[in-house]
Amino acid sequence: MLERRLVIVTGKGGVGKSAVAAALAVAARRRGKKVLAVSMVGPGDGLAAHLGTGRLAPEATELRPGLWALHVDRARALAEYLQSQMRLPTIATFGPVARAFDAFAAAAPAIREIVAIGKVLWEVRRGTWDIVVVDGPPTGQVGSYLRAAKTIEELVPAGRIADQAGWMDETLRDPDHTSLGLVTIPEELPTVESEELLGWLAREQVVGHHQIVANRVLDPLEVPATLPAGPAGDAARLHLALWEGQRSWLERLPPDLELPYLFGLLTPTEVAARLADTWEAR
Amino acid sequence: MSTRALLVTGGGGVGKTTLAAALGVAAARRGVRTLVVTVDPAKRLADALGAASLGTEPQPLEDEPNLWAAMLDASASWEAIARRHADPAAADRLIANPFFHAATTQFPASQSYAAAEEAVTFIDARAWELVVVDTPPAAGGIEFFTAPKAITDLVGGRLLRWMTGGNLPGRRFLFDRTARPVLRIAGTVLGTQLLDQIAQFFMDLRTTYDGVRRRAKEIEAHLRRAHTVVVTTADPTPLREAVRFFRELPDVARRPEAVVFNRTLPESWIDADPGGLPEPLASNLRRWAAEAHRQQELRAEFASRYDTRLAVVPWQPEPPTDLDALERLVKASEDLEELLSAPWA
Numbered sequence: 001m002l003e004r005r006l007v008i009v010t011g012k013g014g015v016g017k018s019a020v021a022a023a024l025a026v027a028a029r030r031r032g033k034k035v036l037a038v039s040m041v042g043p044g045d046g047l048a049a050h051l052g053t054g055r056l057a058p059e060a061t062e063l064r065p066g067l068w069a070l071h072v073d074r075a076r077a078l079a080e081y082l083q084s085q086m087r088l089p090t091i092a093t094f095g096p097v098a099r100a101f102d103a104f105a106a107a108a109p110a111i112r113e114i115v116a117i118g119k120v121l122w123e124v125r126r127g128t129w130d131i132v133v134v135d136g137p138p139t140g141q142v143g144s145y146l147r148a149a150k151t152i153e154e155l156v157p158a159g160r161i162a163d164q165a166g167w168m169d170e171t172l173r174d175p176d177h178t179s180l181g182l183v184t185i186p187e188e189l190p191t192v193e194s195e196e197l198l199g200w201l202a203r204e205q206v207v208g209h210h211q212i213v214a215n216r217v218l219d220p221l222e223v224p225a226t227l228p229a230g231p232a233g234d235a236a237r238l239h240l241a242l243w244e245g246q247r248s249w250l251e252r253l254p255p256d257l258e259l260p261y262l263f264g265l266l267t268p269t270e271v272a273a274r275l276a277d278t279w280e281a282r
Numbered sequence: 283m284s285t286r287a288l289l290v291t292g293g294g295g296v297g298k299t300t301l302a303a304a305l306g307v308a309a310a311r312r313g314v315r316t317l318v319v320t321v322d323p324a325k326r327l328a329d330a331l332g333a334a335s336l337g338t339e340p341q342p343l344e345d346e347p348n349l350w351a352a353m354l355d356a357s358a359s360w361e362a363i364a365r366r367h368a369d370p371a372a373a374d375r376l377i378a379n380p381f382f383h384a385a386t387t388q389f390p391a392s393q394s395y396a397a398a399e400e401a402v403t404f405i406d407a408r409a410w411e412l413v414v415v416d417t418p419p420a421a422g423g424i425e426f427f428t429a430p431k432a433i434t435d436l437v438g439g440r441l442l443r444w445m446t447g448g449n450l451p452g453r454r455f456l457f458d459r460t461a462r463p464v465l466r467i468a469g470t471v472l473g474t475q476l477l478d479q480i481a482q483f484f485m486d487l488r489t490t491y492d493g494v495r496r497r498a499k500e501i502e503a504h505l506r507r508a509h510t511v512v513v514t515t516a517d518p519t520p521l522r523e524a525v526r527f528f529r530e531l532p533d534v535a536r537r538p539e540a541v542v543f544n545r546t547l548p549e550s551w552i553d554a555d556p557g558g559l560p561e562p563l564a565s566n567l568r569r570w571a572a573e574a575h576r577q578q579e580l581r582a583e584f585a586s587r588y589d590t591r592l593a594v595v596p597w598q599p600e601p602p603t604d605l606d607a608l609e610r611l612v613k614a615s616e617d618l619e620e621l622l623s624a625p626w627a
Contacts, residue, residue, distance in 0.1 A: 013419065014295035014519045046519065138294075162473070188324045188601065189295065221566055231554035232563045235570040238547075241599035264572025265579065268518070 001211055002028050002279070004179045006124045006171070008040075008134040008207075010142040010197070011183030012190045016215040019268070020183045020259065021135035022050030023275035029067045030280060033130035036060055036123055039071040040116050040136050040145070047071075047135040049268040060123075068129070074112060077119035113148035114165065121168050124177075139182070139193050146172060146180075146206045175208030185216045186249035194253060214255035215275075216262075218243045257282070283315070287405045287508035288414045289535075291423035293523035297544040298423075298513040299323050300602060300611070301595065301618075302416035303331060303351075305511075307605050308612035308622055309412050310349035317350040317410040319401055321418050328353075330604050340404065346605065350410065354397045354418075362396070363433075367490035367497075376486045381479040391436075394420050395429035399497065402504045415508075422523025423512070427505055427534040430498035437487050437494045502534065510535055511593070511621070513542045516577035521584065528588045540591040540621050543581055547574035547597055593617030 001007050007024055011017035018039075025037040039047045044056045053063050058073035124132050137145050144151075149169040153162055172178050180201070184194045194212065201210060221240060227233035250258075259275050266274070290302035299320055306318030317340050318331065328336055331351045332343050340352040364376040394417075401415045417426040425432075469477050514524040527538055551574040556564035585592055595615045602608045612618045 012295060013293050013422075014515075014517065018519075045522070049518075187295075188326065192324070221562060223563055223566075228559070228563070231548070231551045231571070232556060232559050232567040234548070235551060235567045236563055238597065238599055239566055239570065245599060263569040263576075265576045 001179045001181060002031065002033075002131065004131065004177060004209070005129075006120070006132050006134070006178045007181055008120075008136045008142070008146075008178070009181040009183060010136045010139050011215075012139045012193050015183050015185045015190050016259075017138070017183045018044075018046035018135050019050050019271050019275060020181065020213055020215060021133055022047055022268075022272035023259075023279060024181065025051065025067060025069075025133040026272050026276040027279040028131045028133065030276065033066070034128070035067050036129040036132045037067065037069040038120055038123065038132060038134045039069075040120060040134050041141075042071070044071040044135060046268075050272040052269040052272075060128075072116050072119045074115045074119075078115045081115070081118065081122070111152075113145045114152050114168075117145045117148055118164065118168060121171055124171065139197050142180075143197065143200055143204070147204060150204075150206065169206070172206055173208045178208055180207045180210040181213055182210055183213045183215055184253065184255070186214055186246035188249065191249045191253050211256040212253065213257045213259060214250060214253075215259045217250070217258040218246055218261050283408045283411060285405050285408050285410055286412050287401075287504065288412060288539075289401075289417055289426070289505070289508050289510045290414060290513060291417045291426065291510055291527070292419070292513035292542075293422040293520045294419035296513050296515050296520045297595075298419065299416045300327055300608070301513050301542060301544060302414050303327060304602070304608040304611040305618065305622065306351075306412075306414040307346075307349060307608040308618070309414070310346060311609055312622065313348060315348050315409075315411045317352065317404055317413045318416075319352050319354060319404060319413060320416040321354045321397060323353070323416075324601070326601055326603050330602060330608060338400075340409075343605070349605075352404065354400050363490065363494065364487075367493035368486065369489065372486045372489050376483065379479060379483045379486070381476070381483045391420075391425055391429040391432040394418050394425040395433045395498075398426055398429055398501050398505065402501045405504055405508075422520075422526055424523075424526050424530060427531060430501045430505070431534075434491075434495050434498045437491050505535060508536070510538045511540045511542055512538045513544055515545045516543055516580040521580060524584070525588070528590070538590060539624065540593045540617070541584070541588070542593045542595060542618070543577075544595045545597040546581075546594045547577055549574060549578055552578060591617075591621070593621055 001024065009017055009021040009024065011020070021037065025035050028035045037047060037051060039056055047069070048054060048056045051063055051067070051069055053069065056069050056071040058071060058076050060068045060070045062068050120132065120134055123129065136142055149165040149172070152165040153169070182194055182197060184190045198210075198212075201207060218239060220243060221236060223236050223240070227236050257278075259278050262271055262274055288305065290298055290305065292298045299322070302320060303318050303323070306316050310316040319340075320327075320331070323331065323336075332341065336351055336353050338353060340350040343349045343351060361377055364373045368376060397418050401413070401417075404410070404415075405413050417423050420426070421428075510527070512524045512527050514520040524541055527535070547570065551567065551571045554567060554571060556567045556571075559567065581592065581594075593615060594617050595611065598611060598614070600607075602611055612622070
């Protein structure tokens, strides 16, 4: 995944999507790459915490040498687009466009999504970054973002945005260019939701490459058959029962990469660093 | 029959659906005539609730004299709104509008609104003493409460009013693109055809405004009266979402009756002494004790910031597969038992 120019990370809420995105960014940076980490939806407080910063700015900001980050502010991204594509002066676009976008975004979903994914793809196209790692929308919504370019092409037969949709669609479909990281944990609902997304991806063919990343995977525990009474026995029993449950979901949806369950009090940056270690150890 | 509503809310993946079902089963077995309404249950839970007959109509459960179950279906929501509130010709146009097709599945809040509308229908039926609703997890469960207003705004045509400068046009003629320079840009970027479709869509949608607004107000009133519990685990993402119920919701919901910490490890593990135990039992206890400690710290931090009842539910490695197991989940938690005995219940 780290060999691609663009990695979009998705996953059901609560599976550790932002932690995995941050870990990927950290692992890429350790390899000496110039990395841009992006929160595509919302302010990205989770991603920010895992990257060890307070808030993400709407423009690329260097957090430490080689590691940059931003969150997509959609109204701003649209204004940028209009300025560069239609040569409109800043003053003429920003205020009115922000207000107009607000009104449109509530009503015309594909537009909201193409602007967000468009911003990401423009950053990739710019050529400044070796890799762009995106903390993307959750599994349930990622489809409408990945498909936004196609939707626009269908919905808008004419119009400037339709021209853009073409190359955006191509970039996403190029397997050497783009990868989707599907983060899951070995439990029923995340597994089922991941399978649904995989089925959708197979039908729609909107991304060229994907990898399944299983997070919070427990390691096997070899203990005597008779366990002592008290906390040690109880902890072993819980571990074994959870491990066994996890095995069945991992067999049903075999991951390309397993990330370990991290125990105890870890700061978000420690979590990202520890997960990045796993990536490196491959 | 006076009906109390218990909305079980919270983000995804915290066991909310299971706990809603468990509370429903426990209440029913205490003799309260109860309906459990779930959204998108896991297969094993659906089986436990009698999956074969689990549909959008409440069904009584076999051998459970006080328990009914239903599933919310939010899929056909927009078509239903259009049919219910628009005149037939406008409804046909709405549904045939290409923009509608692209938009219906993705309108923010549409599924949450449909779920809220259906849940309120059950509460209004006055056929149960308690209706337990497992709310959709969108936006950490917040959207369920804010959806009626979002839908009213949408149908009210904020975009359309903006496009027309506040004067809603009465005729087919839509808007004067020269009136707003931004619309000229929008026309170039999006194409005028799409712009026309959007405007037509909102003009037709606007005819449903009075009906939708009235219904949304009723739904909001019900949601404000309903009791809520917020389900979370001691993990950063769901906790961030739980916090929003205290910060963002005072206008549209009551203060939660309790915050339920699901998948809790025993506090007794934290200071348990692994000394003298053989490996790997000792190191396994140490790491799970560290995990129990982490959970305790997060709970304590939450409790110090938000003055609310905390209910702790032990971590059950096996998801419940029948009604007895669901009831055991409540019985394993003194806090949940207490919650069901609280004055509101």
